[in-house]
Amino acid sequence: MSFLTPLYVLGLLAISAPILFHLIQRRPKGQFEFSSLMFLSPSPPRLTRRSRLDNLLLLLLRASLLALLAFAFARPFLRSAWELGVDAPARRMVILLDTSASMQQDGVWQAAQDKLSEVVADLRATDRCALVTFDESAATHIRFDSQDASGSTAQRELIQQAAKDRQPTWRSTNLAKALQAAADLLTSDKEDIATSDQTPPQVILISDMQNGANVQELGMMQWPRYPVGRPSVTPTKTNNASLGLVTSQETNSEETDQLRIRVSNAANSVASDFTIVWVDSKGKQAEDREYSVHVPPGQSRVIMVDAHDTAECLQLLGDDVLFDNQLFVAAQEPVDRRLLFVGSDADQAESLWYFLKRVPLSDRHKTVTPEAVVASAFQPDELRPATTPLVILSEPLSADQLKQLDKYLEAGGRVFAVMTTENANDAHLSFWQALLKLDSLTIQPANVDDYAMLSQVDFEHPLFAPFAAPQFADFTKIKVWQHRYVSTNHEDAWETLVRYDNQQVALLEQVRNQGRLWVLTTGWNPQESQLALSTKFIPLLAGMFTNLAVEDAIQAECQVGEPIANASDQSATVTNPADEPSEIAAGQNFTATIRPGVYQLDHAGGSRRIAVNLASAESDTSSFDLEKLEQHGIRLGASQTVEQIETARRQMRDQELESKQQLWRWLVVLALVLVGAETFVAGRRV
Secondary structure, three states: OEEOOHHHHHHHHHHHHHHHHHHOOOOOOOOOOOHHHOOOOOOOOOOOOOOOOOOHHHHHHHHHHHHHHHHHHOOEEOOOHHHOOOOOOEOEEEEEEEOOHHHHOOOHHHHHHHHHHHHHHOOOOOOEEEEEEEOOOEEEEEOHHHOOOOOHHHHHHHHHHHHHOOOOOOOOOEHHHHHHHHHHHHHHOOOOOOOOOEOOOEEEEEOOOEOOOEOHHHHHOOOOOOOEEOOOOOOOOOOOEEEEEOOOOOOOOHHHHEEEEEEEEOOOOOOOEEEEEEEOOOOOEOOOOOEEEEOOOOOEEEEEEEOOOOOOEEEEEOOOOOOOOEEEOOOOOOEEEEEEEEOOOOOOOOOHHHHHOOOOOOOOOEEEEEEEEOHHHOOHHHOOOOOOOEEEEOOOOOHHHHHHHHHHHHOOOEEEEEOOOOOOOHHHHHHHHHHHOOOOOEEEEOOOOOOEEEEEEOOOOOOOHHHOOOOOOOOOOOEEOOOEEEEOOOOOOOEEEEEEOOOOEEEEEEEEOOEEEEEEOOOOOOOOEOHHHOOOHHHHHHHHHOOOOOOHHHOOEEEOOOOEEOOOOOOEEEEOOOOOEEEEOOOOEEOOOOOOEEEEEEEOOEEEEEEEEOOHHHHOOOEOOOHHHHOOOOOEEOOOOHHHHHHHHHHHHHHHHHHHHOHHHHHHHHHHHHHHHHHHHHHHHO
16 A cells, blocks of 8 residues: 555554543542532542553544544555556657857866766666757757667767767857757657657756857747756856957047957956956967956946057956957958049049049058049959949940949949939930840939938938938938939839939949949039038948958958858968968858967958957856746756656656545545444443
């Protein structure tokens, strides 16, 4: 016999109560009052045998009644011999092992390996387990279908060996992709998981759960509500600060000599005073100058640091966690770039070229040289998007020149064509039709009584996104004296970026493979508009000129895992921080940016050094907010061992047996019978 609630068996101790009651003081059964003794003080009779039990039958009835009630509340049930044992449950689980850069904290990786060993040691022969490691992407190393019936020992060794072969990387943490990979493995398995001999699938998440983990993609998935166990993995040291380079839209002479460095301190950190120094490739301090900064926990500070001529690494001192204490800054000369203007009014005062050549496009990454050429001397076949990112047209071209210009556009070049009074007429209509590849294009001069205004701007377009803020979004102050009407019968012939207040097109865009073609229906010279005199002109041209898709030489900083583009039309060589060269073909990307450092890109157009740094989010090692996961139906807790699952299954089976047998009902009935017998016996004694 077994009990569902065995603690109620302790109620058997209540049997002692009737025995004590029977052993306490007993008074004589009969009393007679005498008048002659009424003035005397009463005195209790002297008992000679206090330990003698009277009426054993009544005592036995009362004790049996209490015993039956105790057994009834304990919910007894009977088990047969084959029901005594519980088979090990067949489990399916996915182990998610974090290998991101934050796992390099002191003691974290070893703690993760220990937790994985505990989970693997609990595996049984009937269990099936998959192993997935993740950083910014998820990689499956052991699948369910890769395991055979060789036993639990072989399965444990397979998983442990696969985990030992992994090491923390320098990439960021994408927790959403890891959970998605686990859900895909569990849902794609064809095994029927609805049988009674199996437990629900489990996900074991072994991670430091740092706050910088990316979970934004969870909003695009439906979590199947599998239980997620999270063994505790905590670092031995909590102090953590990091370095970051602050990029500014402003370009001035001071940025060439000084760098804006952000020092961020974790919220759970204790230290607040740090020092920044330049170090060489061997890790030795490159100069005597040091930069001290005070950063309270949970805050950040920006300081100015003088650029170094040879050193390319800033080191943070005073921090216990070392994996994110270096910031690489590539030291190099600005590259040469060309802005080409094609037009016949290059030497005229207040012409298009007059304002264009005064636009400051150079910065500490590039030196931009404006050049002007007449249409007859223009040779589009010599253009390269990497060296000449932008060509501005104010004069019609020949058919052969347009064919070569189209190849430049397809390769990633950018062309900005301007419709002026001289070139936007019936005599040059065929040029504009060939440029836009529209045979039904019509161009007419607009009738402007006073002036037109730029009113409708597509701020979602990358070219105008910097103007989306309310303080920059007003284009109505730019007055246009002369402009052209353009129309076509073709659908989706172009995308309109800017319109006038009369709903006519002011700036249109056509996409040509990797390139862009823009057409402005007015000029920026004072005779036609105030565009060149407005504050919008310089940022607009800078946005057109900056072509990051093909201009790899401008790319001076990137994060670990981001590609380095080869915009040259020839093959290139990329040398990593370990001085290991790799060849990449023309137009391809170098994707093996697996560690921080300075990478060297060499091609026919020159060379460039690119600083690759750790993602700033990975340095946020404070505790992860679990509510971010609970909002998507994911609840983290402790993982269940086989023993715990067996205990839970045994309890469920015991409850089922007890509910079927219901022996407690017969015990209650028998107790009621004893109550009647006890009442009858006690009544006969009176």
